[in-house]
Amino acid sequence: MNENIEAINLRVQALRAAIELHNYRYYVLDNPTLPDAEYDRLFHELQQLELDYPHLITASSPTQRVGAVPLSAFSQISHRLPMLSLNNAFDAAEVEAFDRRVREGLGAACVEYAVEPKFDGLAVSLCYENGIFKTGATRGDGNTGEDITLNLKTIKSIPLSLPVAHPPSILEVRGEVLMLKADFLKLNQRQLARGEKEFANPRNAAAGSLRQLDPGITANRRLTFFAYGIGLHDDAQMPTDTHSQVLNYLGRLHFPVARECRVVSGLQSLLDYFDAIAMQRERLPYAIDGVVYKVNALAQQEKLGFVSRAPRFAVAHKFPAEEAVTELLAIDVQVGRTGALTPVARLKPVFVGGVTVTNATLHNAGEIERKNVRIGDTVIVRRAGDVIPEIVSVIVEKRPANAHIFVMPASCPVCGAKAVRLDGEAVSRCTGGLFCPAQRKQAILHFASRRAMDIEGLGGKLVDQIVDQAIVRTPADLYRLGIAALANVERMADKSANNVIAAIESSKSTTLARFIYALGIRNVGEATAKDLAAHLGSMDRLMQASSEQLMQVPDIGPIVAQSIVDFFAEAHNREVIEQLRACGVHWDEHAGISASAGVVSPLNGKTFVLTGTLPTMSREEAKEKIEALGGKVTGSVSKKTDYVVVGVDPGSKYDKAMHLGVAILDESGLASLLGSSTILNE
Numbered sequence: 001m002n003e004n005i006e007a008i009n010l011r012v013q014a015l016r017a018a019i020e021l022h023n024y025r026y027y028v029l030d031n032p033t034l035p036d037a038e039y040d041r042l043f044h045e046l047q048q049l050e051l052d053y054p055h056l057i058t059a060s061s062p063t064q065r066v067g068a069v070p071l072s073a074f075s076q077i078s079h080r081l082p083m084l085s086l087n088n089a090f091d092a093a094e095v096e097a098f099d100r101r102v103r104e105g106l107g108a109a110c111v112e113y114a115v116e117p118k119f120d121g122l123a124v125s126l127c128y129e130n131g132i133f134k135t136g137a138t139r140g141d142g143n144t145g146e147d148i149t150l151n152l153k154t155i156k157s158i159p160l161s162l163p164v165a166h167p168p169s170i171l172e173v174r175g176e177v178l179m180l181k182a183d184f185l186k187l188n189q190r191q192l193a194r195g196e197k198e199f200a201n202p203r204n205a206a207a208g209s210l211r212q213l214d215p216g217i218t219a220n221r222r223l224t225f226f227a228y229g230i231g232l233h234d235d236a237q238m239p240t241d242t243h244s245q246v247l248n249y250l251g252r253l254h255f256p257v258a259r260e261c262r263v264v265s266g267l268q269s270l271l272d273y274f275d276a277i278a279m280q281r282e283r284l285p286y287a288i289d290g291v292v293y294k295v296n297a298l299a300q301q302e303k304l305g306f307v308s309r310a311p312r313f314a315v316a317h318k319f320p321a322e323e324a325v326t327e328l329l330a331i332d333v334q335v336g337r338t339g340a341l342t343p344v345a346r347l348k349p350v351f352v353g354g355v356t357v358t359n360a361t362l363h364n365a366g367e368i369e370r371k372n373v374r375i376g377d378t379v380i381v382r383r384a385g386d387v388i389p390e391i392v393s394v395i396v397e398k399r400p401a402n403a404h405i406f407v408m409p410a411s412c413p414v415c416g417a418k419a420v421r422l423d424g425e426a427v428s429r430c431t432g433g434l435f436c437p438a439q440r441k442q443a444i445l446h447f448a449s450r451r452a453m454d455i456e457g458l459g460g461k462l463v464d465q466i467v468d469q470a471i472v473r474t475p476a477d478l479y480r481l482g483i484a485a486l487a488n489v490e491r492m493a494d495k496s497a498n499n500v501i502a503a504i505e506s507s508k509s510t511t512l513a514r515f516i517y518a519l520g521i522r523n524v525g526e527a528t529a530k531d532l533a534a535h536l537g538s539m540d541r542l543m544q545a546s547s548e549q550l551m552q553v554p555d556i557g558p559i560v561a562q563s564i565v566d567f568f569a570e571a572h573n574r575e576v577i578e579q580l581r582a583c584g585v586h587w588d589e590h591a592g593i594s595a596s597a598g599v600v601s602p603l604n605g606k607t608f609v610l611t612g613t614l615p616t617m618s619r620e621e622a623k624e625k626i627e628a629l630g631g632k633v634t635g636s637v638s639k640k641t642d643y644v645v646v647g648v649d650p651g652s653k654y655d656k657a658m659h660l661g662v663a664i665l666d667e668s669g670l671a672s673l674l675g676s677s678t679i680l681n682e
C-alpha cells in the first residue's frame, strides 16, 4: 500500500513538472512541444489523482492556479526592500545629461548599459520561499502594496515553483504584469459581445483584471508577466557582476524576460536603441511607453546609488506624448478640493494615445489667454501616459467666425460664493470652503481615496448623492452611516451598500501617515504626510506644532508649515478629527517612527534573530545596526520573527526558521537590507 502511495506521489510530481514545463514552453518561449490534447490529458490525470488523494495537493500545484474563492478585500503586504521608481528623460539632451552624470559619478569615459523596453503595465513583486511562489504584491506606494497572490497565480507565465534542485530560501523577483495587445483585443470583443464596458487600453485592462477580488475573473483575462529585476534574496547562485547576467539567470529560472533586452556602450548606442525600439513599437506584442537604460555593472550601480526614491544608475527614456487635432466644443468650470476653479475643455471625441479623449484640462484663465484659446477653436490635444490630456495649442487659421472668448466666472458655479484670485496665484478659488458642496465632495473623495483611508466603493457618483442628500457633510459622518441611510440612495443595491459599510469599517484601522494625508491639508501630499508622521509620531504633536517646529522636518518649508498651522487653527478641522477618533478611527501612533529619524527603513518594526558567527560583523555590531534602523533583535525564533540572520555554524534556530518558513538572510543579505535604508536618507 505504502509503495503504491509512493508511486502515486511520484507520478503526481512528474505530472506537475511536465505541466509546468509545458506552461513555460507555451507561455514564455512561445514554442509548445506538446499537443493541446496531450496537455489536457496530463492536466486531467493530475486533477483526478488530487481528487482521489487530496493530501497530495500543494499550493504550488498547477491545478491550484485557479479555483480560489473570492476575497472580500486585499490585505496589505509591506515590501522588504522598497519598490522604487525611475527618473524620466524626454529627449536626447536629457539622456545625454544622464550619461554625463553617470560617467562623472564613476570617473569613466564610456559606460556599459543594459537596455530594456519600458513595459506599460503594473509593477509587481513575486516572493519565492524555498523555491515556491508564496506571495505577490502590487507596488502600492513603494513600501506597502496589495496582496494579489491569488490573482498572480492565475498567470501561467509566472512559475509556481522554481525549476532548481536547491532553491534559495528567499528570492524576490520584480517585474511588470501586462496584457498582450492580441489578448486585449480579444477581451474587448468579448466585452462588447456581452454588452459590457470595453477597456480603454491594455494597461487599464491589465489593471482592472489584477485588482479583481475574484481570482476566477483574473484567470479568464489572459495576463502576462515580464521580469526586470530582483529584490531581497539569499540566492547563492545569483550573478553578482552585471544586471544582464541577472536577467539571464531569471530566464534560466523560467521567468519571462523581454527578448528586446540588450547590452550596449556609450550615449550614442542608447539613442540608437531608443530609435530602433520606437520603430518596432507598433509591431511589439505588448504596449510600451519608452525604454529603460540601466548601468550594467552591479558594482557601478552600487557606487552611483540612489537619490530620493529613484536610482542614479537608471533612467526611463519615454516616448513623446501623442497628439491629435479636434474641436473645442465648450469650456466648463470644475471646483477642486481646495476650491480651485479649473476650466475644463469639452472636446469633440478624438482617439489619441490609445484612448478616446473628450475632456482636457486648461489649468487656469492665464493659460487660456496665453494659448489664445477660444470656444469653437480647432485645437491640438496631447495625452502622455496616464496624465490628464491637455490642449497644446490652437490652429488659429481654422478659427470660425463665431468662436468666442471664455470668461472666468466671478462666483463659484456650484455654490455661488465669490471667486477670488489671490496675489501671486494663477487660479481663482471659490471662497465657500466646506460649505461649497463641490469642495465638500472632493474632500470626502480624497479622504476615501486609495492612498488615504482606502474606502473601496466610495466613488464619485455615490459621494455626489450622499452629499447632495445631506446624508454626509464631513468625513466623520461616513463612520456614522447606517445601511438604512445608504439603501435610500438611488440605485444602491443591498450588497454594494453592505460592501461600502464594510470598507468604511475596515478603514478605521489606519496609519498616522495615511490619516494626515487623508485630511487634505493644502500642500501636504503623501510624501509630506509620511515625513510628518515619521518625525512627529503623534497626531497631538502635529496639531500643536508651531511653524518653526514643523520646519525642522526635512523638506518642509515655510509655505507648507503655514498651511499646516492654518489647517489646525480652524476649530472645525480639529472638531472633525476628534469626531473621527471618537468614531473609532485609530492608528499605531509610533509605528512610523524609525529609531534614527529621517531614515525610511524596511527594518522598521521587524523582528530579527541572529544565529551562528557572521563572517565580518560581530553579533553586537549587527544588533546595533538593526536597532538603529528601527528593527528588534530577539533570542528565539517564532512565527512572529521576520528574519533569521544566519552565520557560520548556526544552531537549531536555523532549523526552526526553515521549519516555520521564516525569511533567512546571510550577512550580505542583511547588509543589503541595512544599505537600502540609508539610501533613502540621501
Ligand code: IVH
Pocket (backbone or CB within 6 Å): 084, 085, 086, 087, 116, 117, 118, 119, 120, 121, 122, 123, 124, 139, 175, 176, 228, 229, 292, 310, 311, 314, 316
Ligand atoms: S526597473 C529601481 N525596468 O517603470 C527601478 N522598471 O518608473 C526599478 N517599468 O514602477 C524599475 N519597465 O513598473 C524597470 N524594464 C523596466 C521597466 C520598469 C517598466 C516600470 C516599473 C516601475 C516604473 C518606474
